Amino acid sequence: MGRGKKPATYADIEALPEGWVGELLEDELLASPRPAVGHAHCAFVLGFALGGPFSLGRGGPGGWWFLPEPELHLGRDVLVPDLAGWRRERMPQPPSPREPFVPLAPDWVCEVLSPSTARVDRHRKLPVYFREGVSHAWLIDPLARTLEVFRGDAGGWARTETHAGDALVRAEPFEAVELGLGALWLVP
Template identity: 30%
Template sequence: MEATELKTVTDLLHSAEERIELINGEIIKRPMARSEHALIQSNIADEVALFKRKDGLGGWWIMTEISVKYNEHQCPCHDLAGWRKERVPHRPTGIMNVIPDWVCEITSPNHERKDLFHNFILLQRNKVPYYWVISPEDKTLIAYELDNEKYHVTFSIEYGAELTIKKARIPPFAETEIDLQYIFGDD
């Protein structure tokens, strides 16, 4: 049995392929973006834009489709990720080598395992304080917060027509209400 050579971030950077990421030492092609995915990603970016405009305390660098290097064999591309400006005062460039303060993943059909298991474990191990997972197909949002090095659910919702909660304060952006109708494209 032949051992598989793990790929590194250097291999990722030298690849001619596009829409790829490095997961467990393997270069993986990302799924094609669908309108549901793009709409939710755009709408979340709109909802948290207030925090991008602040400097210092309370301000964030929030980026879409950003690659984050956790180690030589782990460099996923997150749908959205954010860094507090008080911790990262200057605008980041290139592949991020700084652990995010918040990551939001939007699941894609047949790729849910990466967001629900792999990223959950990777981010928890690397002590990313906040992790959101959103499913456009199921219209669900689950927000996790790190507590004693383990993720705990701080907010979860299955969005539907009978839902009475239209807005919610979700950590780490609990300072303002997040418009769930807008996020799920029901405005």
């Protein structure tokens, strides 16, 4: 944040035009328009692919809650990952449907990278997720057609896997089910 500039507040998020996503990082307002079609498709398909086996227990172990684009209140930071998941042992019940945000850090986050957000997602949001105890993070680039898998350890994030193209993968923490990356990409 620049010198002499007042810290951004939640009121700044509420003042954004309709359709914009606002986040607060280190007292700075970050605003971005709704994502492009390839980004939205990727997040939707991934949520669908993980939701059946891990949230509903259909063809998988269950034990998770997933939310698309949840508003997370993590200390003074307000973040909106593309997808987030909580192990039911940490969050036995989902938040009330009336709750506008989630104050409990997820166990897993996924950021779908866009050219305009990739740097913030990678260099500013990942450290906050680590600070708050998120154990796994995925960065997906639908243009480069890649999935990077990270696990939090004592020293920070460790990239454990990188997958590309149409690979069939078992990526932690969801290695119980095979995921076909090809379904995530819109091919023109």
